[in-house]
Amino acid sequence: MALVSEKPVSFLEGVDVETGVITDPETGLLGERVSGRVLVFPWCRGSTVGTYAIYGLARNGVAPSAMVCVEADIISAVGCAMAGIPLVHRVERDPLEVVRSGDYVVVDADKGLLEVRSRTRVEGS
Amino acid sequence: MRSSEWLEEALEGLYGKGVKKAAEMVLALAEAFDAESFVPVESVHVSGVSYRTIGEYGLSFLEELSEEGVRVRVEATMNPAGMDMERWREMGVPERFAERQRRIVECLKRMGVRPALTCTPYLAGNRPRRGSHVAWAESSAVVYANSVLKAWTNRECGPSALASAITGLTPMFGVHLEDGRKPTHSVEFEGRLRGHLMYSALGYYVGREVGRGVPSIPAASGASTDELKSLGAGLATSGGIAMFTTEPAEGLPTLRVSEEDLLNVVEGLSTGSGGLVCLGCPHLSLEELQAIHSLASRRGVRGEVWLFTSRSVYEQAMNLGIIQGLERMGVKVFRDTCMVVSPLEEMGVREVVTDSCKAAHYIRLMTGGRVRVELRPREECLCGAPG
Numbered sequence: 001m002a003l004v005s006e007k008p009v010s011f012l013e014g015v016d017v018e019t020g021v022i023t024d025p026e027t028g029l030l031g032e033r034v035s036g037r038v039l040v041f042p043w044c045r046g047s048t049v050g051t052y053a054i055y056g057l058a059r060n061g062v063a064p065s066a067m068v069c070v071e072a073d074i075i076s077a078v079g080c081a082m083a084g085i086p087l088v089h090r091v092e093r094d095p096l097e098v099v100r101s102g103d104y105v106v107v108d109a110d111k112g113l114l115e116v117r118s119r120t121r122v123e124g125s
Numbered sequence: 126m127r128s129s130e131w132l133e134e135a136l137e138g139l140y141g142k143g144v145k146k147a148a149e150m151v152l153a154l155a156e157a158f159d160a161e162s163f164v165p166v167e168s169v170h171v172s173g174v175s176y177r178t179i180g181e182y183g184l185s186f187l188e189e190l191s192e193e194g195v196r197v198r199v200e201a202t203m204n205p206a207g208m209d210m211e212r213w214r215e216m217g218v219p220e221r222f223a224e225r226q227r228r229i230v231e232c233l234k235r236m237g238v239r240p241a242l243t244c245t246p247y248l249a250g251n252r253p254r255r256g257s258h259v260a261w262a263e264s265s266a267v268v269y270a271n272s273v274l275k276a277w278t279n280r281e282c283g284p285s286a287l288a289s290a291i292t293g294l295t296p297m298f299g300v301h302l303e304d305g306r307k308p309t310h311s312v313e314f315e316g317r318l319r320g321h322l323m324y325s326a327l328g329y330y331v332g333r334e335v336g337r338g339v340p341s342i343p344a345a346s347g348a349s350t351d352e353l354k355s356l357g358a359g360l361a362t363s364g365g366i367a368m369f370t371t372e373p374a375e376g377l378p379t380l381r382v383s384e385e386d387l388l389n390v391v392e393g394l395s396t397g398s399g400g401l402v403c404l405g406c407p408h409l410s411l412e413e414l415q416a417i418h419s420l421a422s423r424r425g426v427r428g429e430v431w432l433f434t435s436r437s438v439y440e441q442a443m444n445l446g447i448i449q450g451l452e453r454m455g456v457k458v459f460r461d462t463c464m465v466v467s468p469l470e471e472m473g474v475r476e477v478v479t480d481s482c483k484a485a486h487y488i489r490l491m492t493g494g495r496v497r498v499e500l501r502p503r504e505e506c507l508c509g510a511p512g
Contacts, residue, residue: 017182048262048282049178056182077157078285081150082186089157 002103003037003064005029006096010046011053011079020062029101038105039064040095044075054079066107068095068114088114129163135292143193143291150288151296160296164258168200168276169290170246171238172262173283175207175466176225177491184225186284187232195236197290202241202251203233204263204283205408205433207467209459210242216459217472238290242461243435245354245408247274250437258301260289264367265407265483268357271368273350277301280367300339300367308374309338316384318344321355322480322502326387328359329394329482334380337365341374351410355481358407362483394485397497400476402426402506403464405433406484411441414458418447420507421454427509428478430456433463464488469496478506 005027009015014024020035027041034057044050054075057063063085069076072089080087086109095114099105104117134140135148155163173179179187207226208218218226230240241249244263253259253276261267262281270276279299281289289295299305312331318324324345331340345356348371360366404417409432417432432451434442439460442448448458464477465487477488478499485498505511 047178048280049173049183051282051284052173052179052183052186055186056180059182059185072157074154074157074280074282074285077153078150078282078288081153082146082284087153 004101005041008045011050017056034064035062038066040068042070043073050075051079055082058083143195147288147291155296158298160298163294166260167257168259170261172204174204177207191232191235197237198293201238201290202246260295262286264361265358308341310340311377312342314344324352324355325359325482326390328356332360332364343373346371358483402430406481409434424508432458436460
């Protein structure tokens, strides 16, 4: 299930490595857990030591099951490779527009594919 | 291409799990930045050595990798640790921290990374040739390598630099390509540029305004290499800059900077008044230690002063009697670490006085503002305000 942050994410300062809970209010996802979700976000911000935080999430079993970036950067690319987390970026359409939190999505990192399987119905309308 | 054949084999696990992991990391970097090929590197500098910055997860990653028995294939050096590896008790570093820190350094040593333990590897025997491709982490050293030594390196992170050391390869993108090294902005400075604080502030200002790019800063063409070291550290701190040039460039967007802009940078980064004097971000060179020694001999020092340098420069300064002279005046000279990567709060340090904008920026960020910093010119840090 997708979890979408429209703002860049800092894994060092913005996510609790022990629990996978988002602690950065900037993301608009304060208190949500990244664990087992497909995390969709623009790119990483903050110190490159964030790579170790991504690795730490995986070590603690609370990492996202996959990540989708608009544009991957050194932290997301190297951090996901260290942690063995599938990463997809530069997909055909802007994932921040296509995917909403709660959508069921399929990620194929080998082919660089992102597919939205089912849409959450309630959008506050 | 030979290197890619080797990489394929590494990715298949032919050389073991550790090398496979390193190969996956350089490949991920190549894919993220659309690199079409890899280039062999002649030297690597690995950051993320202090337990203060990488923590328990950094330690476990390094331990797992070193247990796989991997070895670096090229000259590789370590960034500073979180403590002087010998005199850590004197710094007030807790035993638990010291134990973790020793394990990190031991892991990297087992992989063949040399414990230069400095952010100035170019003053400690890791001095790449002009035009050579290298993979350096530690952003201030990256700027120095590209701009002063004219070696070619992207801004690596600790793990990607280590992966390059293990594979001997880095992806060709960014400033490894001619196009990535062309100036993008022209910086015009009006006023008098003097001393480390001013160069550091100029770097910080330009880095913040330019963000990413290659600034041309002709005003720095008369600077000493030590001043360029301060300029580069400032540039790397506030932006994503990997290099600058002092050659004038025409037809580019122009950034005008005044002395007042620099004073505003200094004021904006200063949060305190007084405290432990810390100099050596980046690590002090032999010439800087000499200058500090001669200034302190002439005018005396005020308050508690800690200097930070590499073990390599320390040894040279010992041979000249400079360290002994400084210690006789009550100045402490520590190796292997600095005020940015040591656990200041756990050491009981609450206030720091320094001349480095980089240190001011990171100390505030890493302690959530709990450790206050005052920025002053080096002479004033050491001898107090004039008059």
